[in-house]
Amino acid sequence: MNKKTKIYIAGHRGMVGSAVWRALEEKGYTNLLGKKSSELDLRNQQAVMNFYATEKPEVVIDAAAKVGGILANNDYPYQFLMENMQIQNNLIDGALNAGIEKFIFLGSSCIYPKFAPQPLKEDCLLTNSLEPTNEWYALAKITGVKTCQAIRKQFNKDYVSLMPTNLYGYFDNFDLETSHVLPAMLRKFHEAKENNTPVKLWGSGTPMREFLFVDDMAEAVVYALENKLPEYLYNVGSGKDITIKELAETIQQVTGHNGEIIWDTKKPDGTPRKLMDVSKMATLGWEYSTELKEGIEKTYSWFLENIENIKEVKM
Helix, strand or coil: CCCCCCEEEECCCCHHHHHHHHHHHHCCCCCEECCCCCCCCCCCHHHHHHHHHHHCCCEEEECCCCCCCHHHHHHCHHHHHHHHHHHHHHHHHHHHHCCCCEEEEECCHHHCCCCCCCCECHHHCCCCCCCHHHHHHHHHHHHHHHHHHHHHHHHCCEEEEEEECEEECCCCCCCCCCCCHHHHHHHHHHHHHHHCCCEEEECCCCCEECEEEHHHHHHHHHHHHHCCCCCCEEEECCCCCEEHHHHHHHHHHHHCCCCCEEEECCCCCCCCEECECCHHHHHHCCCCCCCHHHHHHHHHHHHHHCCCCCCCCCC
């Protein structure tokens, strides 16, 4: 991969896209392209076609998506299904029609069935029913994976899908109504420390989750960029999981909160366990490098430094 190759990062201002941008800059890539949503509405097919025709990127990294936690997925199922399909269909089909040879599609571990054998292997895709709390987002992402697979099969182009586990880190969403579990917890514990109050959390704390620092995810994207991966779908994660209770205790320690943790067991737990089998990426030569506590410490430091400017934090 030439360091002057024109690389378009869709969603370059989001948590994952901005991490990919930083990683590529650090490695000397000089021809990076990004567009704000106000400049390019990825839901608009004609706008995306015009963008490809005008800018002529050579590689596309799709880190753009409408994302949110259990509450947001439950309240806005149509938007999570339709808008994500619009975004990825326009980007993928537009790239194919523009003759782009390399496309990296980023999805989510929620594409796998709720009760699939653990750890989750790539070949368990579409073998059973999805987790109901995020099936709309998952269905959209599955169509993206299969679309890239179809292009790979029919047109022999290097279109590959990377499925990250739960990501967290710099530029995360800390809004309590739409954020994922780790950033939501981090904000809750911070506010509880400031106000000297207990922390109330959803569920029993028994489900197990895997987390990956977003800068490690960016390194996996760079690896996929610089190498032609032999298969169409790869899991990206740490290959380690912990209980939500253990996560809460780690965040409590990092933030310095000393109060009580109250578990609201009337609220849903979601999937009981979701651990990724990351052996395929490991066999190729890529593994994560940031341990969970270190990543949470980095994220909390960033959170404190940016508390006045973080989107939707509204402290």
